[in-house]
Amino acid sequence: MSSWKIRYSLVPGVENRYNYTFLLVAFICFIYISIIFVFDTIPSTKIVWNADETEPGHLKIGIVMIVTKETKPEYYEHAIQSVRCYCKIHGYEFVLAVDSDFNCSHKDKFFRRHCAAAKILPLYDAILFLDADIGIVNPNRKIEEYMENDIDVIFYDRFYNWEVMAGSYIARNTQYAVDLLNEFADYEFKLPKSFHGTDNGALHIFLAEKLFPHASIETDICKKVYAKSNGYEDLFTYEACVRAIFGAGTDFGKVRIKRKGTGWARDGWLTSMLWHPDIDFMFHGWKLNQLKETPSHGLTPNQMGRSQWFNPLSGPIDLSTCSPQNKTWSYDPRLRGNKEDILKSLRKFEEEIAVQQSDRKSIQIPHKTYLGILIVFTIIFCFFTYSPIPRSSRNTTQKFDSTNYEVPSERIGIVAVITNDTNIQAYEIALKSVECYAKVQGYSFILARDSEYKCQNKDKFFRRHCVVSKILSNYSTLLFLDADIGVVNPKKRIEEYLDDNIDITFYDRHFNFEVAMGSYILKNTPYAKQFFEEFAAYEGKLPNSVHGTDNGALHVFLAEKLFLHKKIEIDWCRKAYNHSKNFDDLATYEVCIRAIIGAHTDFGKGTGWVRDAWLTSGVWSPDRDFMLHGWKTKELTVAPTEAIQATEMSWSKWYNPFSGEIELAKCFPGNTTWSYNVKLIQDRKSVDAGLLEYEKKVSYNRIRQMGKIFELVNRKT
Structure with missing residues (x-):
């Protein structure tokens, strides 16, 4: 595990x-x-x-x-x-x-x-x-x-x-x-x-x-x-x-x-065949035709020619004396090196390799x-017949098989954090869908004003994570959501994303290289609480560059927190972060960090619970989607009357997936039947195909960013 x-x-x-x-x-x-x-x-x-x-x-x-x-x-x-x-x-x-x-x-x-x-x-x-x-x-x-x-x-x-x-x-x-x-x-x-x-x-x-x-x-x-x-x-x-x-x-x-x-x-030539018993076990490259006479002058643990080596033993091995009772070998003392000098030399060589690879x-x-990375979301949803969303004359309710409702075994909260200046109407549909979903599944919904939690952060994006760390103690688990994330499919449950061994779960954004900072799941553990307290305080470590506020900072914070052994690579990525002048540079820095993370998820099993609706023109599938991001009231656009293809549209607009307003009075445990604009519902295959097309572009752009890393790291400001 x-x-x-x-x-x-x-x-x-x-x-x-x-x-x-x-x-x-x-x-x-x-x-x-x-x-x-x-x-x-x-x-x-x-x-x-x-x-x-x-x-x-x-x-x-x-x-x-x-x-x-x-x-x-x-x-x-x-x-x-x-x-x-x-x-x-x-x-x-x-x-x-x-x-x-x-x-x-x-x-x-x-x-x-x-x-x-x-x-x-x-x-x-x-x-x-x-x-x-x-x-x-x-x-x-x-x-x-x-x-x-x-x-x-x-x-x-x-x-x-x-x-x-x-x-x-x-x-x-x-x-x-x-x-x-x-x-x-x-x-x-x-x-x-x-x-x-x-x-x-x-x-x-x-x-x-x-x-x-x-x-x-x-x-x-x-x-x-x-x-x-x-x-x-x-x-x-x-x-x-x-x-x-x-x-x-x-x-x-x-x-x-x-x-x-x-x-x-390891290869002995890395240190001119100098070795130390606290460091070395076997050497590679012992070919007879490349054996050279050990110099009489003092050797230093620096690189020598790769096609030569010196014999660390002082003479031939007598196999008749080899036994469990005899563990002493005779060595050439000229090749017994200083441990710290050898480590220093190897360290320097590793740094050179880091530069070459970058x-x-x-x-x-x-x-x-340039094929994109298309990522799975295995979700099968079912709907009841009584909908908290009134149907319009033009749309009908999409119905699915019902399942038994179970009261959550843990106290789970869904939290959105806003500022004093936030107009709730700006996110009305998203917030109502989440509130209704919480009622349906028996969760608590918390709409928190950040000014009420005595967080000292000046940046509202970091301040909200401080707020989350303070709210966490009241629940066994919290799902944090940006205010513009709405639930489109109330059948899915938060418990499906929980694991006994995982305290914090993030997800990847679909349209770029980022780990999303606008939503995550965290358990009420000392580790999770301390993690977000430290992350909120990371505001004080932001570089004087285009840093992308909390979403940009998350990447280097995660690398520092999780990959302590990758200090060389992290330092290089941090230089790229410090030199960032625009969002393109920021993307290059994030690609740098993501190379350290690699193809892991435990980071563990599972897929994300939210994606951006504009990637498929608001089209979604009940077999794959749960929540959609980007539901700002001012960007709401009337859906076309003609057929809609699951392809990308402008990310500054979205279509309402519901056929009418959400009536919170009709939101109660077990009622997962909502009324939808059926023009926006398609099968999974169609939605997957649309996402794949966009991912091809993402993959191409990612490779382009790779070529910028070395320049960005070494850019003179």
Whole structure:
């Protein structure tokens, strides 16, 4: 179960695509400093650590290297021998397999090895798959420390770019893991005719398709980029595209992707092969033809050539001395580095990667391929026969099957906050629909004047969240609504959006990249109360720029609150926020933040409860819609008499979905039959199609904003 206290629910869309992901070709560098610590050991006695007896683990674990018939083992002798000895120490089994022995039909050796790994996996409780050039530098670390019962496959992020590493992973013996490896191996047959990066390039789109089936529109865009790749620069752009879907998360169901510095291996050249037992476990890149003599002069933990390495051991490994009782290895003391210096160097390198990733400019693909993100809203509504809305002579009541009414088990309030200057008539239809809905479902409706709650905020938009935090203590749950949000479908209940593990639920706006600030659900918990007190106080941290008041501030506030490990990326987005001069800049900053959030919702299950009516010219479907936004009296327009198509219209006007005025006297528990203008009611398919057309435009604009991030961050004010 997710540990998040916050969810953002994604706005209505098609089928189960409930995600408003942000494909950002910027800012997906993953954090660095949580690096592995402790180590183990082997022959000789120059540097000695703990030699306590080590008992083999309870799990049968194999460490697997897969090579071709043509591979010369001596080419990887240092790496292979270090792994053999490590296995003897910890009671693991070492498997050096030839890929042609496993009846795998793959032509590409890099994909063929994953097919072989899938066939080896059932022989063990778990395997650690390693590239043949990965060696052990610190044998005290154990594989079990990286395993959890609920995770079947574990990858890690490469340190020197934003790739997920395909050359090493841990897999448990489960059907899910076996299937994943087989499916990944078979991705060879789906490779584009481009510079595809073989298995390491393909891994990214494969994982996106497998882990984010609801984000098929976004993955399709990344596929277009992948198909046009002509070199490593293009390949890295495609990978950045995919990593934006992943966002800042690490766990994706049964798959985990460990962040930079928290995996079991890294490239030694990043620090000129200097290492420290509190940081390092395995090194990648130990090829015999690239081994160089260690310099006699002092080394510093800076980058060296990628095609060379120094041997951290002082001599060859004597396998006859490798045992659980002997954990001491003999090291070259010249390569034993200072922990703080190594971390500082890795930190600096990670910052450089963040800059590079942010400078991945616009993705160049044909306009027609910019598919939007259409997000699901699975709502099926039913209506009674007695309507609180009188019917006009021209319209009829739309009736649906009735269901049993249940009194809410919790004290739930719906709150709208207005100022002393607000004319209630300006939102009459919206407010009446909400008040009637509250009566029908047994909720409390609170129309609060912000001046009555002793909130010190000068900005009315922040002040209202302070008010909400004060009202919250009177209810188990609150649904906060902008005053211009109205209920169009009273059958839906707030409880359907509640989760025992989620304190706060937001939703995505449908027409742009924003998390909406004009409506959210919060529970009466200390976390939720403190969250909104802090957010209301965020008014004092607003930059001197076009900041978008509370809706703009919410994004960086959420990032700071939820993604503490993404400080580098957040700082870059904050610079973009500080430099914002118009709404276009503001949108660029929000795209930046949304790349950090990625394709997650727990943020959890569920979809949003409200969307903007103008997206479909006021047309709605009882099978998908609940509330509509934008019901300002001065913008109310008479609906056309001719047929209305579910396409966008001006967002400064709306049509009344009801056939007459709402009579609050007829609003009572269980009465969910309202009288509608039937010209505005269509089936779900028609409404979904209209929303999809608009989402294509949103997707195109989002990609355009990606290309602006680097310029905005570095803009001189």
